[in-house]
Amino acid sequence: MLNSTFTEPDLTTFTGLDGLGLTAIGQYLGAAKAEILCHVTTPNPWCRTCGGEGTPRDTVTRRLAHQPFGWRPTVLVIKHRRYRCGHCQRVWREDLSRAAPERQKISRTGLAWALNGLVCQHLSVSRIAEGLGVTWNTANDAVLAEGQRLLIDDPARFSGVKVLGVDEHVWRHTRTGDKYVTVIVDLTAVRDGTGTARLLDMVPGRSKAVFKTWLAGQDDQWKQGIDVVAMDGFTGFKTAAAEELPHAVEVLDPFHVVKLGSEALDQTRQRVQREQHGRRGRKDDPLYKCRRTLTTGLSLATDKQKAKLEDLFTAPEYEPVQLVWSVYQKMVDAYRQPKPEIGRWSN
Structure with a gap:
């Protein structure tokens, strides 16, 4: 960029720590990983029980996997204090809920990177685990929990759905368990030209009964708002839509x-x-x-x-x-x- 104005390097902003309530105070760059030493930006020494002011007792360390930079795993080494209340003698640590969910080993920024890599970049869980520097099970459990929080537990995810899309997807290639899942998406934004498809749910199995049961579980007001159901050539989906959404038009999707x-x-x-x-x-x-x-x-x-x-x-x-x-x-x-x-x- 011509005539750029450069400022002093800001490791906190570069690594996205300001959004986590942390401030970077040091770094260690190794061949295998990078470690960022940080502390809580705004300490809160007030007791959550009685409101009294606490006295610093000691400092503990929490390590969180963070978004990788250049595919080098990055670890946040967080030094945070423990306080003791002089009134009720309660002991507590500085709040790190902005940085990571409770008992989580990956920061919120790292979770967002992992979920985006899995859904948008089609990365495997193994590749995500490698980028974060954690085990496969840790990455898999964290991505599933974050997807549950953002998608399944979102009460507004069914709002404004006018065009429903349904298709099957091969979920597993083993002999045990359901091979297929039924994927249900919101195609309203695609029809209106205002955005992309939005995932609503994934149900194990592929049959008329699976899709019909899912539709039957939705409230009548929501079902009355569906104008179009787009699907593949599987007659089971068409029959289920005709029975549960008789007013909607069934169409084959372009693909x-x-x-x-x-x-x-x-x-x-x-x-x-x-x-x-x-x-x-x-x-x-x-x-x-x-x-x-x-x-x-x-x-x-x-x-x-x-x-x-x-x-x-x-x-x-x-x-x-x-x-x-x-x-x-x-x-x-x-x-x-x-x-x-x-x-x-x-x-």
């Missing part, structure tokens, strides 16, 4: 609509391949060589890919593939239009 078009195009290509050659495609067969190019959006195709398609469609025996390909391209183009009315008109 699964395009996926169905892509599958139809691939099936047509394979059928024509067998009819013309009596076998599956091989690497030198024109249809097989174009299998990736056929599912590429025409607006994103290179000149080389377009030329390859033109050469392919000059053969009359490939006319069925060209017909399905043209429908698929119109479908993709419709969803890429900036305005829904233009997309509807283009089809």
Whole structure:
């Protein structure tokens, strides 16, 4: 930046400690991790029982994993005092609730970093644990507890939901336990163009009964406010929505609509391949060589890919593939239009 004004380095602000009620007073930078020595910014020596002024008794140390910088694990070494009340003899420590939840080994900033990495950056729990410098179990338990606090325990998370989205997700790859979970999201902001999807809940299993039970557990006023339910092609979700939300419109979400078009195009290509050659495609067969190019959006195709398609469609025996390909391209183009009315008109 031109004409920048530089100030003295501020370790407290750089590491985000001011938001935790802490002040950095020292640092140790090792090859494996960084340690930031800090204390409570505003001490509170007043007794929480009788209100009397306490006398400093001694100093104790609490260590918290913090947000990593440059993937170097960072540890907060917090020196905080213990006080004894001269009136009721009660002993207490300085309040660190702004820095971390009770009995937690990770700071609130570190928890926010871990949750963002898991949800938005698609990091594994192992990668998060490595960045924080803690064990896998510590990271996993902390992320689950923070997600519970921010999502499940939030009383306002169901507010303003008009468009509901439901889909299944493969949760585990082991032989024990439910393989799938039903994911329920709020798509209202996506429809209105004001934001992104918002996760509402995740329920073990994938069936009509799972989604129907979840809907039945919501209050009637909330269900009356749902206008649209977007889902994949699973009939169980459609039946559950029709029974619990009879006034709402059930639609396929764009991803699964395009996926169905892509599958139809691939099936047509394979059928024509067998009819013309009596076998599956091989690497030198024109249809097989174009299998990736056929599912590429025409607006994103290179000149080389377009030329390859033109050469392919000059053969009359490939006319069925060209017909399905043209429908698929119109479908993709419709969803890429900036305005829904233009997309509807283009089809």
